[in-house]
Amino acid sequence: MNSREKIRAVSWWLTWKDLQWPDDDVADAIERRADAAAEAGVNCAVIFGAHFRWDYLPLWDNLHDLLGTIRGALHRRGIRLFDHHSAVLTHRYSGIEEARAMRTFNKHHIPFAPSREVASTWTFHGEHLNDWRMIDITTGRPVFLKAYTAEEFCINNPGFRRAYCEYVKMLVSASGIDGLMCDDGFFYSGWTSCGCQWCRKKFREEYGHELPPVEDLTFWGNYSSEAFKDWIEMRFASTREFLEAVRSVLGDGYPLMACCSSSANYEMAKFALTYQEFCKPCNYIMLEMTGNTPELDGCWNRHFPEQALHLGLAAEYGYPCLGLGYGYTETTADFIWAFNQFLGSSTWFSTLKGRLGLPDSVTSRLKDDPELVGHAYNWEKDHTELLDGETDTETAVFFSRWTRDYYGMTQEDYGRDYDRCCIDLLDHNITFDVVSRIPEKGKYRVLVICSAICLDDSEYAALSRFLADGGCVIAGGPVGCRDKRALPRPEPWLSRYGITCDVKEPERPASFPPSAGMRPEMPVCTGSFRGNRVSHKEWIRTEDGSGSLLWTPGRMQSDSQEMNLPAVIRRMTVSAIDFPGVSCRGWRFRRFRGRNGQLILHALASAFEVETMKELEKQRKNPRGNHLISGIRRKDSSSEITLKINVPCRSAKLYAPMAGFEKEIAIGKDGEVHLHLPEHVFYFILEFPSCES
Numbered sequence: 185m186n187s188r189e190k191i192r193a194v195s196w197w198l199t200w201k202d203l204q205w206p207d208d209d210v211a212d213a214i215e216r217r218a219d220a221a222a223e224a225g226v227n228c229a230v231i232f233g234a235h236f237r238w239d240y241l242p243l244w245d246n247l248h249d250l251l252g253t254i255r256g257a258l259h260r261r262g263i264r265l266f267d268h269h270s271a272v273l274t275h276r277y278s279g280i281e282e283a284r285a286m287r288t289f290n291k292h293h294i295p296f297a298p299s300r301e302v303a304s305t306w307t308f309h310g311e312h313l314n315d316w317r318m319i320d321i322t323t324g325r326p327v328f329l330k331a332y333t334a335e336e337f338c339i340n341n342p343g344f345r346r347a348y349c350e351y352v353k354m355l356v357s358a359s360g361i362d363g364l365m366c367d368d369g370f371f372y373s374g375w376t377s378c379g380c381q382w383c384r385k386k387f388r389e390e391y392g393h394e395l396p397p398v399e400d401l402t403f404w405g406n407y408s409s410e411a412f413k414d415w416i417e418m419r420f421a422s423t424r425e426f427l428e429a430v431r432s433v434l435g436d437g438y439p440l441m442a443c444c445s446s447s448a449n450y451e452m453a454k455f456a457l458t459y460q461e462f463c464k465p466c467n468y469i470m471l472e473m474t475g476n477t478p479e480l481d482g483c484w485n486r487h488f489p490e491q492a493l494h495l496g497l498a499a500e501y502g503y504p505c506l507g508l509g510y511g512y513t514e515t516t517a518d519f520i521w522a523f524n525q526f527l528g529s530s531t532w533f534s535t536l537k538g539r540l541g542l543p544d545s546v547t548s549r550l551k552d553d554p555e556l557v558g559h560a561y562n563w564e565k566d567h568t569e570l571l572d573g574e575t576d577t578e579t580a581v582f583f584s585r586w587t588r589d590y591y592g593m594t595q596e597d598y599g600r601d602y603d604r605c606c607i608d609l610l611d612h613n614i615t616f617d618v619v620s621r622i623p624e625k626g627k628y629r630v631l632v633i634c635s636a637i638c639l640d641d642s643e644y645a646a647l648s649r650f651l652a653d654g655g656c657v658i659a660g661g662p663v664g665c666r667d668k669r670a671l672p673r674p675e676p677w678l679s680r681y682g683i684t685c686d687v688k689e690p691e692r693p694a695s696f697p698p699s700a701g702m703r704p705e706m707p708v709c710t711g712s713f714r715g716n717r718v719s720h721k722e723w724i725r726t727e728d729g730s731g732s733l734l735w736t737p738g739r740m741q742s743d744s745q746e747m748n749l750p751a752v753i754r755r756m757t758v759s760a761i762d763f764p765g766v767s768c769r770g771w772r773f774r775r776f777r778g779r780n781g782q783l784i785l786h787a788l789a790s791a792f793e794v795e796t797m798k799e800l801e802k803q804r805k806n807p808r809g810n811h812l813i814s815g816i817r818r819k820d821s822s823s824e825i826t827l828k829i830n831v832p833c834r835s836a837k838l839y840a841p842m843a844g845f846e847k848e849i850a851i852g853k854d855g856e857v858h859l860h861l862p863e864h865v866f867y868f869i870l871e872f873p874s875c876e877s
C-alpha cells in the first residue's frame with residue numbers, strides 16, 4: 185500500500201427502504217446503482233446509513249446480508265465496498281419531541297432506535313449494553329449528546345471493547361466488506377467525559393491518580409498539574425488503544441480509518457481527537473471537509489492548515505488520504521474533486537441529504553452520488569499520471585502536537601500561528617508539506633517552525649541535528665522554551681544559538697471545563713541575539729556548521745506582514761517557477777513531481793461567487809451545516825496568466841479537466857509561459873514533461 189493509490193469514492197446511502205431486505209426491488213436498485221457507479225468511474229463505495237450500528241442489533245443478520253449483496257454487485261464491476269458506522273453512539277430519546285429532533289437532524293443515519301425501556305433490556309454475550317455507557321463527570325449520569333440525540337459507549341470499558349471486536353469479526357465475515365471506517369471512538373462530550381468506573385480505574389492503575397471532582401481546581405484546567413496532563417495523555421491514548429483492538433481483529437493491511445475533520449485545533453485535546461493517534465492502528469487517512477466546499481462566501485482556504493496536517497501524516501506514514509467533501513450538484517462534485525487534486529489527496533464525494541432538514545419527497549428529486557461524479561472521476565481515470573505525484577518541495581512546516589496538547593489553552597497560544605503560517609505560504613504559492621515529526625535532512629532543506637514552544641527531547645535533538653546536517657531552520661516566536669509537558673527547559677533550544685527568548689504569559693486560571701472563560705490573549709514574545717535586542721520585524725541569521733538558523737521574536741498571528749515569511753523562504757530555496765503576483769492574480773498553485781519525474785503544476789482559483797438553490801434553502805428545517813450549492817464562478821482572478829519557469833524546459837501541456845480541453849503551450853526563450861483561460865475554467869494543470877528540478 186502506498187499514498188499514490190488514488191481512490192475515487194462515493195457514499196453508498198442506505199435508506200429506510202433498504203430495511204425491507206431481503207427484497208427483490210431492493211436487489212434491482214442495488215444493480216442499477218452499481219451500474220451508475222461503474223459508469224461514473226468510481227472505484228470505492230462507502231456505506232452511509234444504519235450509522236449507529238448498535239441500534240441495529242436486532243437486524244444485524246439482515247443488514248450484513250444486504251452489505252454482502254451490495255459488495256457482490258460492486259465487485260462484479262471492479263469496485264470495493266467499505267463499511268462506515270459509529271462504533272460507540274446510540275440514539276436515545278425521551279418523548280416525542282426528542283424523537284422528532286433525532287429524525288429531523290439525523291435522517292441520514294436512518295435513526296432506527298429502541299425506546300429507552302427496550303434499550304435497557306438489550307444484551308450482547310450476556311452483558312447489558314447500558315452498562316457500557318460513558319458517564320458524565322459533572323452529573324454521574326450517562327453522557328447525553330443533544331446534537332445527536334444520543335448516548336455513547338465508553339472505549340475504555342473492557343466489556344464494550346470485547347463486544348465491539350466480536351461485532352467487527354461478525355460483520356467482516358458475514359458481509360465480506362473490503363474496508364472499515366470506524367467512527368466516533370473519542371470523547372464526544374468533551375471534558376465532561378468520561379467518569380465511568382473503567383476510566384477511573386485506568387487512571388488509577390496506569391497513572392497513579394484518583395480522578396478528582398470537578399470542583400477541584402488544583403487538577404481541572406490547571407496546566408501546572410502533572411496529574412491533569414496525565415489525564416489529557418490518557419484520553420488520547422485511549423482512542424488509539426481502542427482502534428488498536430479493532431486492528432487486531434482485522435489483521436495487518438486491512439483498510440481501516442476513522443472520522444476526523446481536524447487534528448490541529450487547540451480544542452482537540454478536549455475531545456482527545458487527533459489523527460496522530462489514529463495513524464498507528466489506521467492505514468487510511470480521513471480528511472473530512474465539514475460544511476461547504478467552497479464556503480458560501482466563496483473561500484476554500486479556512487481549513488487548509490488542518491487539511492495540510494492530515495496530508496502531511498499521509499505522506500509521513502505512506503497512507504492514502506481521502507478528502508471527503510459534501511455537495512448536491514455536479515458543480516460541487518467537480519469543485520471538491522479539483523480541490524482534492526490540488527491538495528494531492530484522493531476524493532470521497534458525498535451528498536448529505538438527510539442533514540438538510542427537508543422531507544424525502546423533496547430530497548428524492550436530488551441526484552444520487554454516483555450520478556454527480558462521473559464527469560470528474562472519468563477524467564481522473566484517463567489521466568492518473570497527472571494526479572498521483574508527490575509534492576515538489578524542499579520546505580516543511582512543523583506542527584507541534586505537544587504545544588497544542590499541553591500549552592494551548594486558547595487558539596492564540598499556538599494554533600493561530602500555525603494556521604497563519606500555512607495560509608501565508610499558500611497565498612504566496614509556496615508548495616510545502618506539513619510534518620508532525622522533525623525530519624532528518626533529506627527531502628527537506630528548509631524547516632519552518634513557528635511558536636512551537638514545547639519540544640520533547642527527541643524533537644529538541646532532531647531539530648539541532650537538522651541544522652547541524654546543513655538544513656535551514658526558519659523559526660518564529662518562542663521555539664523549544666519548554667519540554668513536552670510544557671515545563672520550562674533549563675536550556676531552551678534557541679539559547680544554544682545565542683538567542684534569548686522571553687514570553688509574557690497571559691493569566692491562565694484553572695477552571696472546569698478547562699480553559700472556560702479564558703481570554704483569547706496571545707503570549708507576547710521578545711528576545712535578543714548575542715545581547716542585542718531583536719525587533720518583531722527583524723530576522724537574525726546564525727550558522728551552525730553548514731546549516732543556517734533564521735529567527736525573529738515575531739509571531740505569525742500578529743506580525744506576519746512585517747515578518748514576510750514567504751520572502752525569507754524564497755531566499756533560502758530555489759524555485760523552479762516564479763509566480764509574478766499581478767499576472768497570476770486570484771490563483772493558487774501547488775507543485776508536484778509525477779511518477780515519470782515530470783513537473784506538474786496544479787492551479788485553483790482562490791475565490792468564487794457561489795449560488796445556492798434558494799427555494800429549497802428556504803424550506804430547510806436545519807438551516808446550518810451543508811448548503812445546496814448550485815453554481816460557482818471564479819472571481820477577482822486573471823484570465824491572462826504569465827509564469828516564468830527557471831529551469832530548462834522544452835514544452836508544456838495545459839489541461840482544463842472540468843472544461844474538457846487540453847493543449848500544447850509554447851515556452852518562450854526566457855522561460856515565459858503565457859496562458860489564456862476562459863471564464864469558466866477555475867482549475868487547471870500544467871505539465872512540464874522534460875523539466876529538470
Ligand SMILES: [Zn+2]
Nearest residue numbers: 338378380383
Ligand atoms: Zn469511561
